[in-house]
Amino acid sequence: MNKEELLTTASLALLELEEGEVDRLGEEIARMLDYFEMMTKLDVDGLEPTTHAFQKTNRLRADVLNNNNNNNINNAFNRNLIMENGNDVEDDFFVIPNVL
Amino acid sequence: MSDTMVNDKYETFVGLEIHIHLLTESKMFCGCKANYGDEPNTNVCPVCLGYPGVLPTVNQKAMKMGYTVARALNCRLSRKTYFERKNYFYPDMPKNYQISQFQEPVGVEGFMEFEYNDEIKKIRIHDVHLEEDAGKMIHAGDMSLQDFNRAGYPLLEIVTEPDLKSGEETEAFLRAFRRMVRYLGVCDGNMDEGSMKCDANISINTPGAGLGTKVELKNMNSPRFVRRGLQYEAQRQAKALDEGVKLIQETRLWNENRDITESMRTKEMANDYRYFPEPDMPPFCPDDSFMADVEKEQVELPLARKHKIMRKYGISSEQAEFIHDEKVNADYFEQVMALGADAQAVYTWLSSDVQKELNLLNMTLTESPLSPERFSELLKLMDDGKISGKIAKQVLIDVFEEDRDPSAIVEEKGLSQISDPQAIGAVIEKVMAANEEVVKAIREGEQKQKGFLVGQIMKETGGRAAPALVQKILSEKLR
Numbered sequence: 007m008n009k010e011e012l013l014t015t016a017s018l019a020l021l022e023l024e025e026g027e028v029d030r031l032g033e034e035i036a037r038m039l040d041y042f043e044m045m046t047k048l049d050v051d052g053l054e055p056t057t058h059a060f061q062k063t064n065r066l067r068a069d070v071l072n073n074n075n076n077n078n079i080n081n082a083f084n085r086n087l088i089m090e091n092g093n094d095v096e097d098d099f100f101v102i103p104n105v106l
Numbered sequence: 107m108s109d110t111m112v113n114d115k116y117e118t119f120v121g122l123e124i125h126i127h128l129l130t131e132s133k134m135f136c137g138c139k140a141n142y143g144d145e146p147n148t149n150v151c152p153v154c155l156g157y158p159g160v161l162p163t164v165n166q167k168a169m170k171m172g173y174t175v176a177r178a179l180n181c182r183l184s185r186k187t188y189f190e191r192k193n194y195f196y197p198d199m200p201k202n203y204q205i206s207q208f209q210e211p212v213g214v215e216g217f218m219e220f221e222y223n224d225e226i227k228k229i230r231i232h233d234v235h236l237e238e239d240a241g242k243m244i245h246a247g248d249m250s251l252q253d254f255n256r257a258g259y260p261l262l263e264i265v266t267e268p269d270l271k272s273g274e275e276t277e278a279f280l281r282a283f284r285r286m287v288r289y290l291g292v293c294d295g296n297m298d299e300g301s302m303k304c305d306a307n308i309s310i311n312t313p314g315a316g317l318g319t320k321v322e323l324k325n326m327n328s329p330r331f332v333r334r335g336l337q338y339e340a341q342r343q344a345k346a347l348d349e350g351v352k353l354i355q356e357t358r359l360w361n362e363n364r365d366i367t368e369s370m371r372t373k374e375m376a377n378d379y380r381y382f383p384e385p386d387m388p389p390f391c392p393d394d395s396f397m398a399d400v401e402k403e404q405v406e407l408p409l410a411r412k413h414k415i416m417r418k419y420g421i422s423s424e425q426a427e428f429i430h431d432e433k434v435n436a437d438y439f440e441q442v443m444a445l446g447a448d449a450q451a452v453y454t455w456l457s458s459d460v461q462k463e464l465n466l467l468n469m470t471l472t473e474s475p476l477s478p479e480r481f482s483e484l485l486k487l488m489d490d491g492k493i494s495g496k497i498a499k500q501v502l503i504d505v506f507e508e509d510r511d512p513s514a515i516v517e518e519k520g521l522s523q524i525s526d527p528q529a530i531g532a533v534i535e536k537v538m539a540a541n542e543e544v545v546k547a548i549r550e551g552e553q554k555q556k557g558f559l560v561g562q563i564m565k566e567t568g569g570r571a572a573p574a575l576v577q578k579i580l581s582e583k584l585r
Contacts, residue, residue: 018378020195057188057383063391069130069167072137072151085148088155098146099244099251102197106245 007036116310116347118340119317120276121232121268124283125261126293127239127301128171133258134238135162135205135387140260142299146253154238154258156201162386164189168236168260169212169390171292174403175262176213176234178290183397187212188389189236190381197252198240206263208381210389211235218266219409220282222275224423226409229279230267237261262292268307268317273336280304280329285408289433297328308336309353310343318343319353323367326360335360339367411436419449428457434472445482452485459499463506475509476502484512492522496569525572530563531579533571537562538583548584556580 007015012032016023023031094101133140136153153160176183187210191203216231239259244251264283270276284295284302295302304326309318323339326332339358346353358367392400406414412430416423430436435456442452456471460481464474484505488498493516504515516522524530537559538545548555563576 014378018193018380058385058388060388062388063186064393065163065388066166066169066390067137067163069132069165070137071132071139085150088150088152089147096249096251098148099253100147102250102252104245104248104250105197105243106250 007032007039115312116318116340116344117313117315118271118308118310118336119268120270120272120336121307122264122266122270122276122280123305123307124264124266124280125239125303126175126264126287126295128168128260128262128292129294130165130167130171130260132165134165134168134236134260135258136160138258141255142301144255146251147255149255150257155254156199162205162384164387164390165260168262170396170399170403171260171290172212172234172236172262173392173396173400174290175264175287175292176216177400178286178404178407179213179216179218179231179234179264181213181216181231181234183213183392183400184210186210186389186391189384189387191384192237192379192381194379196240197250198243199257200241200254204238204240205384205387206237206381207235209383218279218283218286220279221409221412222278227275227279229269232265232267234262234264237263268309273333273340276306276336277329277333280332282408284329285431289405289408289411290403300327303327304332306332306336308339308343310340310347319355321353321355322357324357324359324370325362327362331360331362334365335367338365342367405433408433415439419443421449421453425453425457429453434470438471438478441478442482442485445478447482447485448489452481455481455485455502459502463503467506474506476505480505480511487512487516491525491572492516494523494569494573497523520570522570523572524567524570525575527575527579530567530571530575531583533563533566534559534576534580534583537566545584556584 009032089095092100130140133154136151138151138154139149153162173183189205190208192206193203195202211233213234217228219226219228239256239261241252241254241257270279287293288295293301306323307320308323309320311318323335326335343353357370359370361368408430412426415430416426429439484498487493501512501515505512544555544558560576563571
């Protein structure tokens with residue numbers, strides 16, 4: 007993996023790398039990629055790509071409400087409990103630094 | 107500058123990405139209420155807030171609606187569809203990915219036909235895929251406020267090929283599309299409330315040269331703004347090419363206050379969403395009974411409906427346009443016709459007096475007291491000469507106000523038309539006796555004054571005298 011590829015990958019993951027880390031990680035990640043490279047040697051002609059490890063299909067749910075949302079205090083998912091998990095809450099909104 | 111002026115020199119290519127909110131009770135992957143306009147963060151749970159360890163599960167109704175739309179758009183339907191994670195960092199999506207579809211959407215390679223300038227146009231559909239909406243943010247001062255009620259709302263995205271040729275044609279297409287999803291009952295098509303949204307990509311090029319440099323256009327909140335945004339953009343691009351300026355591939359926003367498009371901050375890097383199959387949700391393989399259900403959801407689509415109505419009832423394209431715009435109105439029209447009525451009369455009443463009452467009372471035809479049976483009865487009373495057109499208008503208002511059958515209203519209020527020549531003759535003689543001067547003037551050749559007598563006769567009978575008989579008998583007596 008060259009330096010440019012590494013920096014692109016890091017920025018996609020919102021990681022900031024320092025100069026020293028770039029050289030070290032470049033080498034480490036290149037080794038990991040080499041390891042996975044083995045798989046490309048396998049003959050997969052005519053095989054359908056595996057998208058899921060289990061063969062199960064068609065897990066759907068009926069279109070019904072969970073009634074989580076009516077401030078029912080007995081419900082673990084009630085809004086007050088959920089809002090308590092926000093770092094900063096104002097007027098029932100979660101508040102974060104302006105991202106515009 | 108009109109579309110055509112751009113088109114004379116350059117060919118325009120427009121493709122759309124249309125998002126529609128599906129009319130489900132609950133969200134796409136959890137049981138939270140899918141509703142617009144509730145208090146912030148009331149319809150949220152660990153699934154749509156992206157808590158670790160939760161298990162999203164596909165809403166069956168949304169899945170069916172996805173296939174229903176794909177089928178109506180003549181797509182090849184997937185026999186094995188699955189969801190993928192579209193990765194991006196933005197706080198409107200707390201999971202840091204949106205669950206969407208990429209490799210195997212519910213439908214691909216379809217088309218939609220619509221009418222533009224009296225021609226049938228065919229627009230190819232690239233794909234139809236299901237996904238979830240993001241939350242809403244309000245930016246205020248140094249803060250951004252997050253409301254996740256909309257996060258996880260079931261969305262269907264329809265992507266067209268760049269087959270549209272102008273802003274005006276695109277507006278017509280969008281209106282036809284909106285009508286179609288309303289016919290199918292999968293979306294209310296309300297662009298003001300954001301239940302239908304659309305981004306466009308547009309490029310121009312010299313005729314025959316194929317697609318040009320693509321610009322993505324966002325923030326157009328009505329079909330009209332879509333037209334104006336595209337018209338502006340086509341002109342801007344034409345001007346640039348005329349001046350030898352190289353166009354860049356970018357995203358621009360329509361500014362509805364300034365009537366222009368503005369370049370969005372260009373990111374240094376092209377988006378790389380790194381799609382991969384959503385491991386928490388197995389693929390969906392529709393079985394025969396699911397496909398049969400999808401088939402059952404198909405309705406006669408607006409374009410076919412319009413042309414059928416024109417053929418079957420002998421009405422004009424313009425009249426059919428009005429009647430078929432809403433499915434419930436087209437259904438209503440056909441119900442009235444089935445009870446025996448004249449198509450022209452039904453159209454005329456629906457588009458004028460009935461519409462006036464509906465607007466006044468702010469109700470739809472189906473909610474109104476004017477059932478197809480009552481409407482047909484009213485027209486029949488008129489046809490049979492029992493009431494005049496003028497009285498019929500009054501009876502119509504009474505039906506709306508009193509929620510009763512027209513025949514009952516006519517009977518109780520004694521509104522039925524007087525068509526007994528003797529009775530009418532007696533009234534005419536009375537009016538003539540009371541207006542001797544006028545009668546004399548008419549007999550001396552002042553025919554214009556006849557209208558005055560007719561008015562007096564109608565007044566005397568409360569508007570109930572059969573007009574044709576009044577004319578005939580009055581003429582005889584004036585000789």
